Amino acid sequence: xxxPKYILAIDQGTTSSxxxxxxxxxxxxxxxxxxxxxxxxxxxxxxxDPLEIWSSQSSSVAEVIAKANVGSDAIAAVGVTNQxxxxxxxxxxxxxxxxxxxxxxxxxxxxxxxxxxxxxxxxFVTKKTGLRIDPYFSGTKVRWILENVPGARARADQGxxxxxxxxxxxxxxxxxxxxxVTDASNASRTLLFNIHTGDWxxxxxxxxxVPRSVLPEVKSSSEVYGTVDRxxxxxxxxxxxxxxxxxxxxxxxxxxxxxxxKNTYGTGCFLLMNTGTEAVPSHNNLLxxxxxxxxxxxxxxxxxxxxxxxxxxxxxxxxxxxxRDVNELNTLAASVxxxxxxxxVPAFAGLGAPHWDPYARGTVVGLTRGTNRAHFxxxxxxxxxxxxxxxISCMEKDSSIKLKELRVDGGASRSEPLMQFQADLLxxxxxxxxxxxxxxxxxxxxxxxxxxxxxxxxxxxxxWAVDAKFTRVRPESEMTNMRGTWERALxxxxxxxxxx
Numbered sequence: 199x200x201x202p203k204y205i206l207a208i209d210q211g212t213t214s215s216x217x218x219x220x221x222x223x224x225x226x227x228x229x230x231x232x233x234x235x236x237x238x239x240x241x242x243x244x245x246x247d248p249l250e251i252w253s254s255q256s257s258s259v260a261e262v263i264a265k266a267n268v269g270s271d272a273i274a275a276v277g278v279t280n281q282x283x284x285x286x287x288x289x290x291x292x293x294x295x296x297x298x299x300x301x302x303x304x305x306x307x308x309x310x311x312x313x314x315x316x317x318x319x320x321x322f323v324t325k326k327t328g329l330r331i332d333p334y335f336s337g338t339k340v341r342w343i344l345e346n347v348p349g350a351r352a353r354a355d356q357g358x359x360x361x362x363x364x365x366x367x368x369x370x371x372x373x374x375x376x377x378x379v380t381d382a383s384n385a386s387r388t389l390l391f392n393i394h395t396g397d398w399x400x401x402x403x404x405x406x407x408v409p410r411s412v413l414p415e416v417k418s419s420s421e422v423y424g425t426v427d428r429x430x431x432x433x434x435x436x437x438x439x440x441x442x443x444x445x446x447x448x449x450x451x452x453x454x455x456x457x458x459x460k461n462t463y464g465t466g467c468f469l470l471m472n473t474g475t476e477a478v479p480s481h482n483n484l485l486x487x488x489x490x491x492x493x494x495x496x497x498x499x500x501x502x503x504x505x506x507x508x509x510x511x512x513x514x515x516x517x518x519x520x521x522r523d524v525n526e527l528n529t530l531a532a533s534v535x536x537x538x539x540x541x542x543v544p545a546f547a548g549l550g551a552p553h554w555d556p557y558a559r560g561t562v563v564g565l566t567r568g569t570n571r572a573h574f575x576x577x578x579x580x581x582x583x584x585x586x587x588x589x590i591s592c593m594e595k596d597s598s599i600k601l602k603e604l605r606v607d608g609g610a611s612r613s614e615p616l617m618q619f620q621a622d623l624l625x626x627x628x629x630x631x632x633x634x635x636x637x638x639x640x641x642x643x644x645x646x647x648x649x650x651x652x653x654x655x656x657x658x659x660x661x662w663a664v665d666a667k668f669t670r671v672r673p674e675s676e677m678t679n680m681r682g683t684w685e686r687a688l689x690x691x692x693x694x695x696x697x698x
Contacts, residue, residue, distance in 0.1 A: 202274035207638035224661035228266035245298035270432035277439030277645030307338035328486030337389030374427035386488035439644030450640030463610035467507035482592035483552035502589030621668035
């Protein structure tokens with residue numbers, strides 16, 4: 199019998215579910231993607247149907263295997279990566295969700311978070327978790343479900359409900375309800391996990407009123423958790439890797455040395471810098487997070503999160519109808535030298551790091567009679583780069599490391615005008631790898647290491663190859679002036695919906 203040729207990566211994102219088969223050299227053998235519905239019940243609320251997440255993901259897995267024309271015996275392991283803070287609660291006996299998944303972008307718990315901050319508990323929470331008290335994280339979403347879904351609190355207290363981030367939900371489904379786990383990288387995004395002890399924290403559970411019985415078991419990011427149920431694809435294959443999408447991308451970018459950093463330009467933008475075995479506290483409003491735990495050793499990262507990155511492109515396409523697709527956006531953006539003095543702050547769901555302002559809202563300033571849709575496209579791309587540059591400035595201060603290069607990935611990293619503008623803003627090399635599917639790649643590597651498909655991190659580093667490198671071409675003084683104007687635009691977006 200021949201040895202397995204592939205690792206299957208399950209990449210469950212905010213707007214689509216994807217499945218990718220990777221071979222030993224890290225090349226893609228087959229890929230499928232299915233978009234699913236975004237649900238907006240109220241302004242600032244964002245939900246997904248957990249059953250649609252599962253159906254879109256399971257069908258993409260079946261399709262990717264059929265497309266490659268292989269059987270389960272050709273697949274060595276399954277790795278799972280996921281949109282992170284999105285919160286699912288389901289009945290432990292029936293597997294039926296008690297409510298829609300509350301998405302990481304959702305701001306419904308903003309007032310509750312503000313109340314906790316007024317009580318003065320944020321520094322206590324940050325010390326244990328590395329996070330801020332913000333609606334972004336899972337803990338306040340879990341509490342909201344327990345408080346607002348009829349009967350949920352009582353059922354949870356009776357041990358009849360399960361909570362999970364999307365990785366836990368998918369693995370529960372994949373194993374036919376036999377395995378309820380998460381990994382340390384996802385657990386570190388909940389506000390309930392102590393990143394120093396590596397376990398759920400009783401004081402935090404008490405603060406957020408979450409019973410321990412609903413929580414998954416926390417495992418390492420690279421080990422066998424269980425096998426795929428015999429009635430599903432790929433039946434009997436070990437599930438052997440889990441990481442939240444941004445940590446998976448850091449791993450997939452081979453950022454294994456402290457000081458190495460990557461930015462993923464997805465729905466949001468997520469900048470992570472490896473800090474090794476030290477959990478570096480942030481003094482500039484970034485997050486300290488678990489990068490991954492492998493073989494009993496936990497490694498950490500500094501992280502900055504931009505809530506609306508590539509999603510601003512979808513907004514131009516779907517809501518404003520200014521473009522048909524990303525190619526048209528890039529062509530229009532490249533047709534003008536700048537945005538004509540226009541600045542777009544896409545704070546549609548508040549502002550993430552380093553501002554942490556859930557009351558900010560989207561703002562457009564500097565419009566003139568000559569502003570046209572090319573300027574809108576240009577300003578949208580520039581907004582992604584400005585927000586990312588703000589994070590890098592904070593990260594350099596926290597780590598005392600001047601960034602030598604920024605490794606980039608995610609859908610919007612394919613945009614040449616965006617990458618060039620990012621390099622102009624930073625004055626640092628922006629490097630795009632040949633394979634920009636680094637999130638799925640990271641999950642594949644973690645699973646492959648657990649089953650011996652790859653033997654070491656050196657194997658992974660050898661697979662990483664450069665596609666394009668961008669360096670500054672515009673004068674530093676011009677970019678400094680633009681950043682100053684961006685700061686003014688940001689100020690106008692902040693606290694827009696602040697209750698009087």
